[in-house]
Amino acid sequence: MNQFSYVRPASLKAAIDAVAKDNTARFIAGGTNLLDLMKSGVVIPEKLVDINRLPLKDIQLNGNTLHIGALALNSELAAHELVTTHHPLLSQALLAGASQQLRNMATVGGNMMQRTRCTYFYDTTMPCNKRSPNSGCGAIGGINRMHAIFGASESCIAVHPSDMCVALAALDATVLVTGPKGNRRIPFTDFHRLPGNTPQLDNNLAKGELITAVEIPANAYTKNVYYLKVRDRASYAFALVSVAAALDISNNVIRSARLAMGGVAHKPWRLYDAEKALAGKAPTEENFRHAADIALQSAKAYTHNQFKTGLSVNSIQTALLKAASV
Amino acid sequence: MKKQQTGQSMDRVDGRLKVTGGAKYFADHQLPELLYAALVCSSISNGTIKSINTTKALRAPGVQDVISHLNAPPVPGYKNSDPNAKDGLKIFKDNRIYSNGQPVAIVLANTMERAVHAASLVEVQYNQETHYTDMNANMGKAFQNNRMKDYTRGEADAWKKAPVTIDATYSLPLEVHNPMELAGIIAHWDTPDTLVLYAKTQGVKNVQDTIKRLFQIPEQNITVHSQFVGGGFGMALRVWPLEIATIVAAKKVRKPVKLVITRDQMFTLVGYRPNAVQRLSLGATADGKLTGITHEAVAVTSPYEDFTEGIVSMSKFMYACPNVTTRYKLVPLNISTPIWMRGPGEATGAFALESAIDELSYKLNIDPLELRVLNHADTDPEKDLPFSSKYLKEAYQLGAEKIGWSNRKAAPRSMQEDGMLVGYGMSSGTFGAFRGKATVSATLKADGSLILQSAAADIGPGTATAMVQIAADVTGIAPAKIKFMLGESAYPFAPQQGGSSTVSTLGSAVTDACKALQQKLAGLAISHVPAFKNAAPETIIFEDGQLLRAGQSEKISYETILQQQQLPEVNVVATSQSGEERKKYSMYSFSVHFTKVHVHPATGVVRIKHIVSVADAGTIVNAKTARSQMIGGVVGGIGMALTEEAVMDHRFGRFVNNNYADYHVPVNADTPPTDVYFINKKDPYINPMGSKGMGEIALIGFAAAVSNAVYHATGKRVRDLPITPDKVLDEKGYQQWKLENKMST
Known part of the structure; x- marks a missing residue:
């Protein structure tokens, strides 16, 4: 690990200034991913700007909107009554992620900012366009069992590893950021990017911008929700595929549905067409299967992740059945 | 009394x-003037080192020295060795690279962080040559080692003539021991020919003996301390090149040096369970008597050593079968040398044999437990000797009772509960009882x-x-x-x-x-x-x-x-x-494993719900630690069955999951209630206590008990470990059966 300096600013403005004015500076919160990246030589910051003392930990209702401070811990958020009551899907997704020890350190903002777990990204002797643009993609012709089936490019087939983000994408959350040019709001589904020709960019944050909060609008997805995570190990493993399913069911009719997947794309992958297909339909196994088939129409698999297409269909259907049967 | x-x-x-x-492990020790070491490891898999540029590394803060084949003090024991002898990797002897991850230099600094950073600054140029790391692509290079000759009892390949046959191929991936404690050593030359070592080892005398040979100093000049070891599972059964590198470095700088390697280096520097492909062929009469067993195995080894283990051993004596053939070959690849990993080769072999026996039971329509009892070897058919003690039949009965084997419906995919497919599986294991x-x-x-x-x-x-x-x-x-x-x-x-x-x-x-x-x-x-x-x-x-x-x-x-x-x-x-008793009796420990699994019908996820393991290991000296040891072995078996696999990208010869996040050792959530029982009957011959060994049998056979249960649950036979969800599903990831109404809710 490189030698680096460390500052712990007391104000949001000082923190943003520290990073905006220094190309080698990085924010650090829980550090559960950044420290690994630094130890692996993937990220070599010369200055760490510790934001843990900034007042961004609050979890509260503003009117009907749930406001989640960017420094709220994953473990606190998962257990918070406002979350378990109003957005149980988010709680389920959080608890499916990482381990209790990691959730005790990891923040909401940090969770969003975590990098892919693609092995070629972490091994600095291997090609990786995300780590080292124009060096090639190791995964496309290599070991790609864990990789994307949606929205990938010839530059990169990595996936975003978060579970929390899958639920937030499904729940129409908004990201609040503050930067050198002031504040802005980014729809959660527009926060992360697809790889395209610039896989080195994971998201649409500008230099020096800092996530301050995530907001979730009021919704009817308080009961019929399910987060299904299919993984190789019962806990502490990244998803082969995961599905966040939320249904608003009334009189045996699906009024609206929200569906998103993890482990399948460079960003949390919303299944808009499948959601539309479910609206107005009865919550039946056949309708769920149909929606799942629609969702997978644009899938493209690679050498080792062919199984993800069928597994995704089965998983979407399973998650919907589970959500409907609650 | x-x-x-x-x-x-x-x-x-x-x-x-x-x-x-309060327990001090090797790395906990501190010595005055201690230097910290970090290894620079090869990023190519075959070739030679062209040059090593240490300028930047030596300029980094706190760095004391960078040592490689260019400047390492000679290891006197290397001198007399035959250059063609396959007698191990001689670190820093020359510029030859045999495998990816092979150490090419060791960096010494006054803190560990500085050593690790400086190691990243060492610039190595290579002459790269074509490497070979894929066993399946290099089967043509398979050869037989003299230690493991072909074996035939009765008629060779007699299974082919039998009325009922099984002929199946099973594969096991490369597994890494991955104890929590990382490998390493502290080396301190007290005088130019007096060496003090704090080691992570499964035997201090073995370390002393190896160092004596390599450095040609008297045994009494070598002191090895190893009071506590944070897990070994076999990886600390020899002195590795990383330890020699540290001792050489300490010799050069005349200061104590501590090396603790990194997790990714644990995949390339301290051995592994070799990946193996096994063909298991069984012949039986229609009423279930085995008439022929042929067990063929191919496993990997390094270019510079032939590693063999007991992969085909169990097939020779486990069942009363008149005709047995075994064949065992090695494929040398550009990888480091394997070493025994808990259960060692017997665990690899037991997966194939005990899976095949299970397959045969379905073909014969005989209960798998009954089939084993039917073919029970009352005496050792390989050595033609009585067993010193064998209570395997009791173990079968006890295990069956405790798991509720009688509740098992015979047909595959016939049991369900809570929306899950339910399967019961069993297997047996055995390992030599040594003294x-x-x-x-x-x-x-x-x-x-x-x-x-x-x-x-x-x-x-x-x-x-x-x-x-x-x-x-x-x-x-x-x-x-x-x-x-x-x-x-x-x-x-x-x-x-x-x-x-x-x-x-x-x-x-x-x-x-x-x-x-x-x-x-x-x-x-x-x-x-x-x-x-x-x-x-x-x-x-x-x-x-x-x-x-x-x-x-x-x-x-x-x-x-x-x-x-x-x-x-x-x-x-x-x-x-031991004495004459070992000539009169065949001595083995035995185990029986029963599992109950749930398989999710839509996702292929396997969860073990209940485990019963029974050990016939003679007198149990400590019931508490023995139970812990059985559970530990079972957890290793869960890893072998469901999660563990070191995956290599053969284009580079590098492992792609060389960390704890991606190489999945089982966690608590993978480990169900495990009931351990002991026959606890004294072996009258083996030793004064009447105790037989237990560490290996805790794992041997376990993976088959899981794969057999998965077959019973799903009707799908997975012969390629680990049993990950994608293998339970079809190649497109669908369940191979039609999703049944409400099964998945």
Whole structure:
């Protein structure tokens, strides 16, 4: 690990200034991913700007909107009554992620900012366009069992590893950021990017911008929700595929549905067409299967992740059945 | 008589030290002027080093030296070796690279962080040559090693003529031991020919012997400390090049050097369970009698050593079958050398054999348990000897009862609960019950305490605890007054802790040393204690730490003899080993594993719900540590069955999941309630305690118990470990059966 300096600013403005004015500076919160990246030589910051003392930990209702401070811990958020009551899907997704020890350190903002777990990204002797643009993609012709089936490019087939983000994408959350040019709001589904020709960019944050909060609008997805995570190990493993399913069911009719997947794309992958297909339909196994088939129409698999297409269909259907049967 | 200690669930004598952080592992030691080391490892898989540029590294803060083949002090033991002999990697001898991850330089600095950073600054240029790392693509290079010749009993390949046959191929991936404690060593040359080592090892004497040979210094000049080991599972059964590199570095800079390697280096520097492809062919009569077994195995090894293990051993004697053929070949690849990993080759082989037996049971429509009993080997068909003890049939019955085998419906995919497919599977395991040679020093102090010393290791099973119990029963001294000391090369010889042999070997030596001590005390009593004057030695009885004379009431305690003679202590040293009994009997431990699994019908996720493992391992010395050891082995078996696989990108010859996040050892959530039972019947021949080994059988066969249960649950036979969800589903990831109504809700 490189030698680096460390500052712990007391104000949001000082923190943003520290990073905006220094190309080698990085924010650090829980550090559960950044420290690994630094130890692996993937990220070599010369200055760490510790934001843990900034007042961004609050979890509260503003009117009907749930406001989640960017420094709220994953473990606190998962257990918070406002979350378990109003957005149980988010709680389920959080608890499916990482381990209790990691959730005790990891923040909401940090969770969003975590990098892919693609092995070629972490091994600095291997090609990786995300780590080292124009060096090639190791995964496309290599070991790609864990990789994307949606929205990938010839530059990169990595996936975003978060579970929390899958639920937030499904729940129409908004990201609040503050930067050198002031504040802005980014729809959660527009926060992360697809790889395209610039896989080195994971998201649409500008230099020096800092996530301050995530907001979730009021919704009817308080009961019929399910987060299904299919993984190789019962806990502490990244998803082969995961599905966040939320249904608003009334009189045996699906009024609206929200569906998103993890482990399948460079960003949390919303299944808009499948959601539309479910609206107005009865919550039946056949309708769920149909929606799942629609969702997978644009899938493209690679050498080792062919199984993800069928597994995704089965998983979407399973998650919907589970959500409907609650 | 006092309470018998053997068999009790005595707490570990070092348990408090371990859970309070008081136990010092090798890396916990600090020496004055200590330097920290980091390895620079090859990023190519075959070729030579063209150049090493250390300019930037040497300029980095705190860096003391960078040592490679260009400037390393010579290792004298390398000199005489035959350049063509496959006798191991000679680190820093020349510029040859055999495998990715091979150390090419060692960087020394005044902190670990600085050493690691400087290692990243060393620039190595290579002449790259074509490498070969894919076993399946290199089967044409398979060869036979002389240690593992083809075996035939009766008629070769007789299975082909049988009315009912199974002919299937099973594959096991490369597995890495991955104990929590990372490998490494502290090396300190006290003088130019006196070396002190703090090692992570399964045998201090083996380290001493290897160093003696390589550095050509007298044994007594080499001190090896290894009081505590944070898990070994076999990876610490030899001295690795990383340790030689550290010793060489310490020699060059004349300061103590500590190396702790990184997790990714654990995949390339300290061995692994070799990946293997096995073809298992069975022939049987229609009523289920085996008429032919052919077991063929191919496994990987390095370019510079031929590693063999007992992959095909179990097939030779496990079942009463007149015709058995085994063949075993190695494929040399550009990878490091494998080493025994818990259960070693027998665990690899048992997966194939016990899966095939299960497949045969379905083909014959005979219960898999019944089929095994039907073909039970009452005597050893390979050695043509009686077993010293074998209670396998009892183990089958006990395990079946405890798992509820009678609830199992015979047909595959016929049981469901809670929306899950339910499967029951079973298998058996066996491993040689060994007894080696060991020496124990026993010292009785005038306060009545007993100190036992031997250069044994404890990689976790609780060796000292078991030895205290054995010594307590022989001497009658209370366990609290007995101390067993191990992990020091200065102590009398003990072999490595491996092959499930420690209790047998060391316990026998403890027994003999304690008995010799009693005889010495008897001699003192006969010479000096009036009540025992002129007594015939055989008339002296030892009871509860006292000497008695047959038919007389006088007693004298051990310590009173010493106190009366004003002796501070009495010492004996005894060496113990097996005798003729091993020629008369075949000695094996046996295990039986039963599992109940749930398989999610839509996602293919397998979860083990209940495990019953039964060990026929002779007398159980400590019921508590024995149970822990069985559970530990079972957890290793869960990993083998469901999660563990080191994945390599053969284009680069590099592992792509060389970390704890991506190489999946089972976590608590993968580990269901595990019920362990012991037959606990003494083996009358193997050793004074009647104890057989247990570390290996805890794992051997387990993976088959899971894959057999998965087949029972789903109707899908997975012959390629680990059984990940994608393998349970079809190649497109769908369930191969139609999703049934409400099954998945």
